[in-house]
Amino acid sequence: MRIGVLALQGGFVEHIITLQKLEIETFEIRKKQDLKQKFDGLIIPGGESTVIGKLLDELELFEHLQDLINKGVPTFGTCAGLILLANRFKAINIKVKRNAYGRQLGSFAVNAEFKDIGQIPMVFIRAPYIEKVGNEVETLSVVDEHIVAARQNHILVTAFHPELTSDTRVHRFFIEGITA
Numbered sequence: 230m231r232i233g234v235l236a237l238q239g240g241f242v243e244h245i246i247t248l249q250k251l252e253i254e255t256f257e258i259r260k261k262q263d264l265k266q267k268f269d270g271l272i273i274p275g276g277e278s279t280v281i282g283k284l285l286d287e288l289e290l291f292e293h294l295q296d297l298i299n300k301g302v303p304t305f306g307t308c309a310g311l312i313l314l315a316n317r318f319k320a321i322n323i324k325v326k327r328n329a330y331g332r333q334l335g336s337f338a339v340n341a342e343f344k345d346i347g348q349i350p351m352v353f354i355r356a357p358y359i360e361k362v363g364n365e366v367e368t369l370s371v372v373d374e375h376i377v378a379a380r381q382n383h384i385l386v387t388a389f390h391p392e393l394t395s396d397t398r399v400h401r402f403f404i405e406g407i408t409a
């Protein structure tokens with residue numbers, strides 16, 4: 230099992246550390262050539278979605294990744310990664326509200342239920358939430374009446390950052406989805 234982590238901007242290192250805890254092999258995706266190797270899944274981290282989106286274009290990574298995602302490579306996006314998977318890659322049919330919690334609640338942590346896992350710690354940083362999901366989308370977690378995690382086929386998204394906690398269960402959930 231080998232997972233590529235998009236490493237252009239934002240919190241990619243924390244994803245790599247979490248995957249290493251699960252003894253999953255990882256590599257960083259920084260340029261087109263990095264996509265030539267074989268891998269089983271992809272992570273798009275949090276950060277600033279506009280910045281990551283711009284870098285994807287400048288580095289000519291966007292089309293290659295779009296191709297892989299369309300071909301069914303399992304992909305997990307957190308926060309900005311969620312925004313990109315929904316709005317740029319059109320890989321999951323959700324309506325996203327960016328910076329949804331306003332200034333006061335820019336960052337916060339809660340414990341909440343995640344489908345098939347149970348209670349997990351969730352860290353939100355200037356997070357989006359999901360306003361609406363299409364029929365083909367499965368809701369995995371709801372916090373304060375807003376959807377914060379969802380899945381559509383091979384695409385998993387969370388508005389929060391599981392990689393910023395010591396809890397590895399959401400990453401394991403992603404990996405188990407690949408091997409199932």
Ligand code: GLN
Pocket residue numbers: 274275276277278279307308309310312327328354355356357
């Ligand atoms: N606010 C950021 C955006 O809109 C997302 C924040 C994050 O990834 N932690 O892209």
